[in-house]
Amino acid sequence: MRDADLKALTGLCAKCGTCRTVCTLYPERKAEIAVARGKIALIDAAMSGEDNDADAVQEALTDCLLCGRCERACPNQVLVEEIVMKGRADLAEEVGIPAWKRVLFGKVMTSPAATGIARKAAAAGQRLLPGKIPTASGLHYRFPDGLGGEGRTVPKLPAKGFLESLGKGEAATGEVMLFVGCVFDHVFPEVGRASYETVKASGRSVAVFRDAACCGLPAMVSGDRRSATECAEANVRRLRAAEPGAIVFPCGSCLLMFKRNVFSLIPKGDPLYDDAVFVANHAVDYASFLLSSGVLDRLPEPSPVEKVGEIGYHDPCHLSGTLGKGPEAREVLSRAVGPAFAEMAGADLCCAYGGTFNMRDYSTSARIGENKVTAAVRGGTKVISTACSGCALQMRDMAARTDPSVRVVHIAELVHQALFRK
Ligand code: SF4
Ligand code: SF4
Ligand code: SF4
Numbered sequence: 209m210r211d212a213d214l215k216a217l218t219g220l221c222a223k224c225g226t227c228r229t230v231c232t233l234y235p236e237r238k239a240e241i242a243v244a245r246g247k248i249a250l251i252d253a254a255m256s257g258e259d260n261d262a263d264a265v266q267e268a269l270t271d272c273l274l275c276g277r278c279e280r281a282c283p284n285q286v287l288v289e290e291i292v293m294k295g296r297a298d299l300a301e302e303v304g305i306p307a308w309k310r311v312l313f314g315k316v317m318t319s320p321a322a323t324g325i326a327r328k329a330a331a332a333g334q335r336l337l338p339g340k341i342p343t344a345s346g347l348h349y350r351f352p353d354g355l356g357g358e359g360r361t362v363p364k365l366p367a368k369g370f371l372e373s374l375g376k377g378e379a380a381t382g383e384v385m386l387f388v389g390c391v392f393d394h395v396f397p398e399v400g401r402a403s404y405e406t407v408k409a410s411g412r413s414v415a416v417f418r419d420a421a422c423c424g425l426p427a428m429v430s431g432d433r434r435s436a437t438e439c440a441e442a443n444v445r446r447l448r449a450a451e452p453g454a455i456v457f458p459c460g461s462c463l464l465m466f467k468r469n470v471f472s473l474i475p476k477g478d479p480l481y482d483d484a485v486f487v488a489n490h491a492v493d494y495a496s497f498l499l500s501s502g503v504l505d506r507l508p509e510p511s512p513v514e515k516v517g518e519i520g521y522h523d524p525c526h527l528s529g530t531l532g533k534g535p536e537a538r539e540v541l542s543r544a545v546g547p548a549f550a551e552m553a554g555a556d557l558c559c560a561y562g563g564t565f566n567m568r569d570y571s572t573s574a575r576i577g578e579n580k581v582t583a584a585v586r587g588g589t590k591v592i593s594t595a596c597s598g599c600a601l602q603m604r605d606m607a608a609r610t611d612p613s614v615r616v617v618h619i620a621e622l623v624h625q626a627l628f629r630k
Pocket of ligand 3: 392423425459461
């Protein structure tokens with residue numbers, strides 16, 4: 209590893225150890241290498257040639273949830289997420305990435321058509337899975353232990369994605385652009401639909417972003433810089449050309465990609481840089497858009513059937529932590545469901561999905577996630593709402609494992625229910 213940018217970033221670390229006190233993984237690993245300080249020391253050793261074991265550095269950098277808790281607590285503003293992602297990309301060039309990731313990121317997620325085909329194939333395949341668990345959020349299939357790890361469940365995939373369900377010419381042009389993201393299109397199309405209907409209720413014309421490649425975040429966090437750049441460039445070009453007045457993101461991770469991460473793929477000096485700035489300046493989280501649009505003023509009084517304090521909110525690390533958008537989601541919930549919303553126990557704890565971390569080390573991811581759901585349920589929460597696709601996947605799996613009566617929803621579904629209540 210001999211990356212000058214990386215050296216400048218790691219050089220800011222004062223080795224104070226504050227990051228260890230907040231790291232989501234440290235209580236599990238109890239090892240310095242799990243925390244930012246340890247990873248930075250390892251990178252520095254590799255860059256100086258003192259200890260150049262690329263496999264060991266790759267292992268250490270892969271063992272991170274990218275939750276950003278260390279970065280937010282760091283007194284020196286060390287950009288830990290940037291360091292981890294940059295380090296992963298450098299090492300991917302040196303030692304490569306697994307073939308399945310190369311195909312998934314390079315061939316499937318860069319192509320909207322291929323993503324749709326992959327969903328259909330997966331939906332057909334999952335009918336063969338033996339275990340079925342009915343949950344408050346819908347049916348889940350249980351993976352055989354050897355194939356997906358220790359009781360993993362996956363939501364039943366829909367026959368049709370959200371974009372496919374739109375009529376010909378429906379939501380083709382409009383002053384507001386809705387970027388639903390691949391999970392809310394292909395896995396939870398009801399979230400894509402609820403987001404669309406509630407944004408449309410603002411009275412402004414809404415276009416749904418079609419031909420969308422994945423935002424590129426999964427490729428980026430896996431060190432596949434080429435596929436991530438391909439996704440980012442294609443999306444930035446198309447979003448800029450549409451000239452929207454606002455680009456609304458129901459998924460906090462997609463939003464982070466366009467607000468922040470995109471600039472390490474399309475940096476200053478890149479021909480697309482100004483377009484990326486345009487997109488970042490127009491990108492807005494779902495809750496902030498609703499609050500500014502006036503649509504919440506038209507909500508009827510919250511339904512009396514909802515029990516006081518039974519709806520909680522899980523803070524997505526990227527959305528509430530990195531982008532600071534926790535208060536907006538809470539304001540939307542308070543107005544949509546009234547006293548049924550209450551602060552959830554452990555709301556700001558990471559759910560430990562961590563993108564590909566969940567596939568790499570499912571048992572650790574599940575242990576942390578189960579603790580989170582268990583604490584919420586003990587505190588009286590029966591419905592966990594959130595605003596990020598990765599969190600929604602993880603919390604539904606964790607609810608299926610621990611308490612299938614817990615419902616996991618996106619805040620847009622609760623707003624939709626309140627707005628269109630008969
Ligand atoms: S908190 Fe920041 S400065 Fe302190 S050891 Fe961690 S990364 Fe380095
Ligand atoms: S990003 Fe999260 S898991 Fe990774 S080192 Fe920082 S606190 Fe730990
Ligand atoms: S962050 Fe996740 S849901 Fe959003 S586009 Fe990227 S992969 Fe899809």
